[in-house]
Amino acid sequence: MSRWTVIIPTFRSFTRGLVTGVGGAALVIPVIGATAAAAAPASVHTATAVKAVAPAVAAAGPIAAATSDGQASASRDAAPGRADRSVRPTGLTAQNTGAVTEVSPYANNLDGWIRQSLGIMAQQGIPGTYDGIYRNVMRESSGNPLAINDSDSNAVAGTPSEGLLQVIQPTFAAFHVPGTSMDLYDPVANITAACNYAAKTYGSIDNVHGAY
Structure with missing residues (x-):
């Protein structure tokens, strides 16, 4: 004996089935009703919505497309206080730019x-004043550190007077002041050697008023 019955599944939409007896076993033949058919367009609408979103994600650029939430990526990049990594500080501070002269x-x-x-003379105990040095320099060389006297007796002897205070090479070597240049034409070396010689010979460069 066969009969109609209604089977209620666990999901929300109702499905009607036909139960028939075949050899003592119950055979259920599902029949898709209007409820299932009405549910079909929902999936179609969903697919359409996904396709509509896809172009918007692609248009946002490779960074937005690579994330699951393009808006979250964009808002993170535009957040206030976020460092602009495209700008690099340039230049160096003065304290990092080489040796100090x-x-x-x-x-x-x-x-x-x-x-x-x-x-230097004060450190070495050599007497002399600014005025005494200046006066003798102006008389001997007019302030030219490269001045050479080629006409005096020293020049005739082969050792001309040279430099600011017209010192000959043997005198410069004998009275050279340690810590100064060994170059006779060096202004400071020439002055200190001449003042050292004058101190030993005349008591001070201040006491020299002519050729010495």
Whole structure:
């Protein structure tokens, strides 16, 4: 004996089935009703919605497309206070740009040469004043550190007077002041050697008023 019955599945939509007896076993033949058919367009709408979103994600660029949430990526990049990594600091501070050059406190002129010589003379105990040095320099060489006298007796003997205070080479070597250049034409070395010689011979360069 066969009969109709209604089977209620666990999901929300209702499915009607036909139960028939075949050899003592119950055979259920599902019949898709209007409820299942009505549910079909929902999946179609969903697919359509996904296709509509896809172009918008692609248009956002490779960074937005590579994330599951393009808006989250964009808002993260635009967040206030986020560092702009496209801008790099350039330039170096002064303290990182090479060696420091020591600057002499003395000017590279006659005034500076005399003052530097006086500092060295004070350390070595050699007497002399600014006025005494300046007066003799102007008489001997007019302030030219490369001046040479080719006409005096020293020149005839083969050792001309040279430099600011017209010192001959043997005298310069004998009275050279340690810590100064060995170059006779160096202004400071020439002045200090001449003042050292004058101190030993005349008591001080201040006492020299002519050829010495």
